[in-house]
Amino acid sequence: MTSPAEAGTEAAPQAPPAAPASRSDAPSPRARRSPAELPFTFADAALAAAIGEARGEPAWLRDDRAAAAADFARLPVESSELYTSYVDFRAADLSGARPFLRGADAPAAGADVSLPEGAAGIIELRDDVVVRLALQPDLVARGVVLETLGAAVARDAAGIRDALLGTPLPVDEKLAALSRGFWSQGIHLHVPDGVQIERPILLRWAAGTPERALLGRTIIRLGIDASASVIEDQVAPGPAIACAAGEPVPQALVGATSEVHLAAGASLSFASIQDLPLATTLLHQRAATLGRGATLKLALAQLGGRIVRSRIDNRLMGQGSTVEQVEIVFGGTDQLFDLTSYTRHVGQDTTGNLLSKAVLQQGSRAYIKGLIKIEQTARGTDSFLGEFGMILDPKSRSVTIPSLEIDQPDCKRAAHASSVGPIDPAQLFYLESRGITPDEARKFITLGFLEPVVARVPLESERERLWALLEAKWAQRRVEDAPAA
Amino acid sequence: MTVAREEIVSQEYKYGFHDDVTYLAETKVGLTRQTVVEISGFKAEPDWMLQFRLRAYDHFLARAMPTWIPESVQHLDFSKIVYYRKPSEGEEKSWDDVPEKIKQTFEKLGIPEAERKFLAGVGAQYDSEVVYHSVREELSKIGVVFMGMDQGLREYPEIVKKYFGTVIPPEDNKFAALNSAVWSGGSFVYIPKGVEVPLPLQAYFRINGENTGQFERTLIIADEGSKVHYIEGCTAPIYTTDALHAAVVEVIALPGAQIRYTTIQNWSRDVYNLVTKRAHAHAHSTVEWVDANTGSRATVKYPAIYLRGEGATAEVISVAFAGHGQHQDTGAKAVHLAPNTRSRIVSKSVSKDGGRSTYRGTLKVAPGATGVVASVRCDALLLDEASRSDTYPYIDIQEDDTTMTHEATVGKISADQIFYLMSRGLTENEATNLVVQGFLEIFTKELPMEYAIEFNRLVKMEMEGSLG
Numbered sequence: 001m002t003s004p005a006e007a008g009t010e011a012a013p014q015a016p017p018a019a020p021a022s023r024s025d026a027p028s029p030r031a032r033r034s035p036a037e038l039p040f041t042f043a044d045a046a047l048a049a050a051i052g053e054a055r056g057e058p059a060w061l062r063d064d065r066a067a068a069a070a071d072f073a074r075l076p077v078e079s080s081e082l083y084t085s086y087v088d089f090r091a092a093d094l095s096g097a098r099p100f101l102r103g104a105d106a107p108a109a110g111a112d113v114s115l116p117e118g119a120a121g122i123i124e125l126r127d128d129v130v131v132r133l134a135l136q137p138d139l140v141a142r143g144v145v146l147e148t149l150g151a152a153v154a155r156d157a158a159g160i161r162d163a164l165l166g167t168p169l170p171v172d173e174k175l176a177a178l179s180r181g182f183w184s185q186g187i188h189l190h191v192p193d194g195v196q197i198e199r200p201i202l203l204r205w206a207a208g209t210p211e212r213a214l215l216g217r218t219i220i221r222l223g224i225d226a227s228a229s230v231i232e233d234q235v236a237p238g239p240a241i242a243c244a245a246g247e248p249v250p251q252a253l254v255g256a257t258s259e260v261h262l263a264a265g266a267s268l269s270f271a272s273i274q275d276l277p278l279a280t281t282l283l284h285q286r287a288a289t290l291g292r293g294a295t296l297k298l299a300l301a302q303l304g305g306r307i308v309r310s311r312i313d314n315r316l317m318g319q320g321s322t323v324e325q326v327e328i329v330f331g332g333t334d335q336l337f338d339l340t341s342y343t344r345h346v347g348q349d350t351t352g353n354l355l356s357k358a359v360l361q362q363g364s365r366a367y368i369k370g371l372i373k374i375e376q377t378a379r380g381t382d383s384f385l386g387e388f389g390m391i392l393d394p395k396s397r398s399v400t401i402p403s404l405e406i407d408q409p410d411c412k413r414a415a416h417a418s419s420v421g422p423i424d425p426a427q428l429f430y431l432e433s434r435g436i437t438p439d440e441a442r443k444f445i446t447l448g449f450l451e452p453v454v455a456r457v458p459l460e461s462e463r464e465r466l467w468a469l470l471e472a473k474w475a476q477r478r479v480e481d482a483p484a485a
Numbered sequence: 486m487t488v489a490r491e492e493i494v495s496q497e498y499k500y501g502f503h504d505d506v507t508y509l510a511e512t513k514v515g516l517t518r519q520t521v522v523e524i525s526g527f528k529a530e531p532d533w534m535l536q537f538r539l540r541a542y543d544h545f546l547a548r549a550m551p552t553w554i555p556e557s558v559q560h561l562d563f564s565k566i567v568y569y570r571k572p573s574e575g576e577e578k579s580w581d582d583v584p585e586k587i588k589q590t591f592e593k594l595g596i597p598e599a600e601r602k603f604l605a606g607v608g609a610q611y612d613s614e615v616v617y618h619s620v621r622e623e624l625s626k627i628g629v630v631f632m633g634m635d636q637g638l639r640e641y642p643e644i645v646k647k648y649f650g651t652v653i654p655p656e657d658n659k660f661a662a663l664n665s666a667v668w669s670g671g672s673f674v675y676i677p678k679g680v681e682v683p684l685p686l687q688a689y690f691r692i693n694g695e696n697t698g699q700f701e702r703t704l705i706i707a708d709e710g711s712k713v714h715y716i717e718g719c720t721a722p723i724y725t726t727d728a729l730h731a732a733v734v735e736v737i738a739l740p741g742a743q744i745r746y747t748t749i750q751n752w753s754r755d756v757y758n759l760v761t762k763r764a765h766a767h768a769h770s771t772v773e774w775v776d777a778n779t780g781s782r783a784t785v786k787y788p789a790i791y792l793r794g795e796g797a798t799a800e801v802i803s804v805a806f807a808g809h810g811q812h813q814d815t816g817a818k819a820v821h822l823a824p825n826t827r828s829r830i831v832s833k834s835v836s837k838d839g840g841r842s843t844y845r846g847t848l849k850v851a852p853g854a855t856g857v858v859a860s861v862r863c864d865a866l867l868l869d870e871a872s873r874s875d876t877y878p879y880i881d882i883q884e885d886d887t888t889m890t891h892e893a894t895v896g897k898i899s900a901d902q903i904f905y906l907m908s909r910g911l912t913e914n915e916a917t918n919l920v921v922q923g924f925l926e927i928f929t930k931e932l933p934m935e936y937a938i939e940f941n942r943l944v945k946m947e948m949e950g951s952l953g
Binding site: 081082374376389391392393394397398399400401402403404405406407408409410413414415416418419420422 | 552553868872878881885886889891894897
């Protein structure tokens with residue numbers, strides 16, 4: 001960022017430049033970082049090769065890692081000029097974060113193999129360990145596969161090479177290249193042609209261990225006319241670390257993907273509850289390609305993390321395919337949510353319905369950026385993008401950039417809308433007139449604003465968990481806002 | 486897609502005539518430090534203005550070309566442009582003194598008629614200098630100043646020095662830096678306290694002379710409680726090589742003042758129109774930009790209003806028409822810096838024959854600006870498959886009691902509407918034209934009648950070009 005000369009003038013009384021001192025050394029002031037500078041340096045070609053080596057991977061995969069590592073080195077943090085000024089990694093300090101080399105391919109001995117109530121399957125990963133794996137036996141019999149990505153590669157599962165090399169992840173995205181090049185753990189869910197799974201499958205990542213970097217991938221493939229519903233949980237790996245007053249909490253990095261391939265007529269409901277520890281930087285890439293008549297329903301709740309940078313790429317390739325996406329953010333204590341959503345309409349008569357809602361308090365920030373792209377081939381498109389914010393105090397900030405790029409005039413609808421406002425006084429008045437206390441009324445209105453995602457979580461216990469998380473976040477506000485005794 | 490872009494014959498530009506004028510003074514082709522010094526010397530400017538120009542020149546060199554602007558603009562060759570050219574000696578006080586050649590050009594543009602009908606004053610810019618200027622007697626009496634920027638600098642040095650470059654500093658962007666270095670001409674308007682100007686002030690701008698850059702600089706100051714409507718209309722002759730128009734317009738509405746600034750931009754299809762327009766709205770003042778862009782090869786223009794005082798109001802109505810080979814990259818900015826300020830942005834664009842229109846806008850509410858109410862609405866019409874429309878709004882809210890709404894739609898003309906109109910006896914052309922005029926009506930209805938007629942005529946011409 002600064003030239004050596006400038007840096008020298010800024011910190012004049014400094015020891016002469018020597019070999020880098022160990023971190024515990026010298027109280028040297030932390031170097032100033034540009035907002036877009038990534039707060040870690042471990043991801044290089046040598047690490048990509050070391051991971052491939054440690055995992056004993058086939059040559060095609062090692063080559064893919066090497067290519068991704070090169071892409072990672074080459075690409076800018078933000079490839080879209082629309083958004084470059086909204087990248088801010090300064091709050092993250094990951095100089096001490098060490099990546100995992102090799103996640104386990106199979107459950108450890110004595111791992112939980114029970115199914116949660118109401119679920120058809122579960123895989124739970126904690127850092128590099130598989131702590132739980134179970135799938136309804138009748139589904140196994142019908143060819144459904146739920147396994148680690150390592151296991152899929154090791155047994156050379158049908159289609160896995162195509163899925164990994166033909167990933168829908170965007171080629172111009174540095175952080176997608178990060179996961180592609182340096183993943184050490186992953187999930188593979190495959191539902192064969194014609195298989196319809198009624199109960200949800202849980203994919204649980206326990207991550208955010210301080211000073212560690214967990215880079216994972218999730219690959220979901222649904223065959224022709226297959227259907228499934230999936231719940232992705234991102235949770236803390238254990239109880240929060242207690243730190244002495246004034247000591248910074250050691251930070252963690254989580255890199256994740258969901259790479260979804262939907263064949264013709266396939267239908268996937270995908271709900272995600274992100275509640276990682278607050279000292280975590282989360283880099284999330286979600287991408288999906290939709291075949292003819294396929295349907296993708298995404299319901300995403302962003303609650304945890306210190307910095308959350310997420311990018312979603314939905315490609316509506318097949319005629320008549322549909323994406324419905326709802327994302328909510330409940331920000332608190334200096335959290336930063338940097339969320340981008342690209343919806344690309346390619347096939348004819350496709351539908352996109354995207355909604356983002358953010359509630360921001362306690363100095364939290366949300367950058368919600370969305371682009372609808374209607375290609376010239378995409379006649380009869382119906383696309384809507386809505387970005388709505390509710391700011392609960394003057395320390396918080398909402399940036400919304402709902403964009404459109406339209407090359408085909410023959411569309412049913414191409415529109416976006418955005419609004420930001422405080423809690424509606426009319427609603428408040430109405431509830432108070434019904435005998436509800438002002439405080440409770442505010443809570444109802446705020447949590448009601450976020451309700452659309454809760455309603456889309458397919459499992460009762462998970463719905464309750466999400467609701468409890470939202471209530472806890474609201475309660476946290478009340479504690480902090482209470483006048484000091 | 487199926488419409489071959491090359492098959493579309495570009496329509497002959499209505500005002501594309503070209504007079505042979507003998508120029509009395511001009512700089513060499515290209516831009517150097519010496520060019521800047523020469524321009525300032527031609528005009529016998531005070532030293533502070535020369536220093537201002539040089540500071541801007543340095544920044545222009547240092548500043549990189551923005552990467553997001555239309556591609557044709559990125560390839561502009563600044564070394565092939567004449568930056569200053571003076572068509573006649575001094576400024577003319579009366580119409581009779583205007584050189585015959587130039588007068589004929591204005592006759593063709595209909596300026597004298599327009600003046601007789603309703604204009605309060607005329608500042609017609611012929612290339613880089615104001616050649617004709619008259620202000621009605623009664624306006625002079627009430628203290629309204631309306632003159633060329635160069636004359637303003639000579640006659641009102643204190644006011645100019647106080648405000649010049651305060652709304653748009655040379656460092657604002659590359660083209661503002663360019664303008665600040667080589668500016669020439671433009672209007673200087675000062676409305677004294679409490680004065681309401683009863684009729685619109687009008688200025689015509691034309692570019693003449695192949696490869697002449699036009700860098701007009703306009704400064705409008707409406708003192709406390711005053712009111713003014715300023716109109717600018719642009720036409721320019723056709724040339725085969727690229728012409729550059731990089732203007733800077735600074736508008737200051739002091740407490741309680743009301744300013745409306747109306748533009749009808751119809752540059753010929755080879756002009757790059759890169760304009761920085763910005764207003765400061767102080768307490769309880771109102772600023773309105775009413776802006777239409779139909780001509781030029783590429784337009785880059787986002788009229789902005791900084792709401793600096795409590796209770797200020799901003800409105801931007803912007804329409805764009807992008808035809809064959811054109812890119813209209815326009816939009817608006819409202820920056821709320823004070824409590825209880827209001828803004829409304831309405832943008833309408835029409836793209837046809839492979840034209841591309843882009844809305845780029847910013848809405849910002851700074852910390853401390855409580856009780857803000859803001860709305861943005863963008864609608865785009867795409868008339869064929871070769872055309873394109875983009876919308877990039879930036880909405881940055883840093884206050885909790887802001888009320889902000891934004892909406893945007895893109896679509897085509899509905900077959901039902903056309904069918905209905907044709908069933909009433911209209912041809913398809915007439916029906917389409919009527920629908921487009923209706924789409925743009927929110928703009929047209931804000932214009933004085935003569936302008937509304939002229940604008941609808943322009944739209945009709947554009948439409949016939951696409952349908953004929």
